[in-house]
Amino acid sequence: MTINCTKIGAILAALGIGLGAFGAHALQEMLLEKNLLDTYKTAVLYHLIHAIGLVALGRMSHSKWSVRGAWLLVLGTLGFSGSLYLYCFTGIRALNFITPLGGLLLIIGWLLIALGGKKESRS
Numbered sequence: 001m002t003i004n005c006t007k008i009g010a011i012l013a014a015l016g017i018g019l020g021a022f023g024a025h026a027l028q029e030m031l032l033e034k035n036l037l038d039t040y041k042t043a044v045l046y047h048l049i050h051a052i053g054l055v056a057l058g059r060m061s062h063s064k065w066s067v068r069g070a071w072l073l074v075l076g077t078l079g080f081s082g083s084l085y086l087y088c089f090t091g092i093r094a095l096n097f098i099t100p101l102g103g104l105l106l107i108i109g110w111l112l113i114a115l116g117g118k119k120e121s122r123s
Contacts, residue, residue: 003070005062009054012077016047019085027088036088043084050077050106057113065116072109076102 023031023040031037050073057070079102087095 003062003067003074004058005054005070006058008070008074009051009056009058012051012054012074013048016044016051016081019047020044023088031088034088034091039084040088043081043088046106047077047081050081053110063116065112067116069109069112069114069116072105072112076105076107076109078102079105 023037023044027040028037031040054070054073057066057073060066062070079098081102083095083098083102086092087099
């Protein structure tokens with residue numbers, strides 16, 4: 001199974017910019033009232049960092065490890081940033097258990113990409 005990292009990363013980047021702007025303008029007062037502005041900013045930051053990482057990864061050759069890692073970056077971004085966005089919008093604290101799982105997927109994804117890069121450099 002392959003993944004088009006460049007397209008997925010670019011779409012995630014556009015979405016991250018939109019959500020960042022939405023939070024800064026339309027939601028800022030609500031986020032400040034609920035003391036969630038920093039949480040929202042963290043979600044946007046991690047979202048954009050991993051979107052850019054996916055775009056960069058799309059410019060490299062792909063081993064089976066980097067493809068698996070890329071999928072984990074997508075899932076991890078959805079889990080980490082997505083759960084923080086949902087928490088900010090809904091206030092449902094139960095969503096917070098998803099955040100560290102998303103973070104773990106991001107860590108494992110980057111480690112798989114590193115493993116794939118090491119194997120690619122030997123060929």
